[in-house]
Amino acid sequence: MYGTGLLKGMAITLKYFLSRKITVQYPEQMPELQERFRGRLYLEFEKCIVCGMCTKACPNGVLSLEDARDENTKKKKLISYTIDHQYCMFCNLCVENCPGNCLHFNHDFELTQFNRPDIKDVYHRPPEMDQVSPQASTPGSGDANEPEPGITEAALKKQKKMDALMTALDKNPVKVLSRYVDGEEDAQILADIVQADRGKAEKLVELMADDQDKARKVAVAFVNKEKKQRQSQTEGGEKREHE
Numbered sequence: 001m002y003g004t005g006l007l008k009g010m011a012i013t014l015k016y017f018l019s020r021k022i023t024v025q026y027p028e029q030m031p032e033l034q035e036r037f038r039g040r041l042y043l044e045f046e047k048c049i050v051c052g053m054c055t056k057a058c059p060n061g062v063l064s065l066e067d068a069r070d071e072n073t074k075k076k077k078l079i080s081y082t083i084d085h086q087y088c089m090f091c092n093l094c095v096e097n098c099p100g101n102c103l104h105f106n107h108d109f110e111l112t113q114f115n116r117p118d119i120k121d122v123y124h125r126p127p128e129m130d131q132v133s134p135q136a137s138t139p140g141s142g143d144a145n146e147p148e149p150g151i152t153e154a155a156l157k158k159q160k161k162m163d164a165l166m167t168a169l170d171k172n173p174v175k176v177l178s179r180y181v182d183g184e185e186d187a188q189i190l191a192d193i194v195q196a197d198r199g200k201a202e203k204l205v206e207l208m209a210d211d212q213d214k215a216r217k218v219a220v221a222f223v224n225k226e227k228k229q230r231q232s233q234t235e236g237g238e239k240r241e242h243e
């Protein structure tokens with residue numbers, strides 16, 4: 001029959017017109033990411049055993065490392081590690097092949113940079129990893145000293161991001177926080193919370209710099225808890241008035 005296709009098409013259009021909108025107003029609103037989402041690849045420097053499996057596994061030559069021989073232990077040590085994100089296709093082969101479990105993906109998908117060299121993450125060996133205790137530096141003395149966590153460029157970047165976020169939060173909390181909760185009223189409640197509690201502000205800022213998804217969940221949890229408290233306070237007041 002003529003017109004059936006047209007009617008079917010109109011029915012589909014109407015169905016989607018009336019269904020819940022799933023478009024996210026990025027960047028004001030951050031998308032909900034799945035747990036296994038692959039964003040920025042990062043390295044736990046201090047765990048790397050310099051086996052080179054990751055560089056061999058990567059089909060795109062994203063990863064490169066520089067190593068040297070430790071004069072005391074005669075073992076290889078990592079000097080620097082480079083991740084050139086622009087060529088990464090998120091295949092996960094490096095992560096799967098790393099025996100030290102030191103490569104991971106986080107949820108940071110905002111990898112765009114103005115300058116091409118800035119896309120690279122270069123990790124340098126922190127000097128703390130070469131500071132050995134007198135006992136450990138004696139050849140054959142047993143356990144080597146425990147390396148301290150690496151100071152990476154990524155960590156420095158994160159710190160800078162956190163400082164910038166904290167400044168923005170101090171200047172205009174409602175505007176910054178409206179990205180993490182729904183509506184201005186919730187943003188105002190959250191602003192009151194973080195202004196009253198510096199610890200919560202710092203926790204939230206760290207999550208904002210690290211994991212947007214978690215930051216949103218924590219922000220919503222803070223607001224819901226505060227709302228409940230306010231509601232119970234109101235109900236308590238009303239009860240007392242009636243008594």
Ligand code: SF4
Pocket residue numbers: 041057058059060061062063087088089090091092093094095
């Ligand atoms: S995810 Fe794939 S392309 Fe990206 S660095 Fe790892 S092995 Fe290379």
Ligand code: SF4
Pocket residue numbers: 043047048049050051052053054055097098099100101102103
């Ligand atoms: S595979 Fe893992 S342990 Fe081996 S060099 Fe790469 S990151 Fe280091």
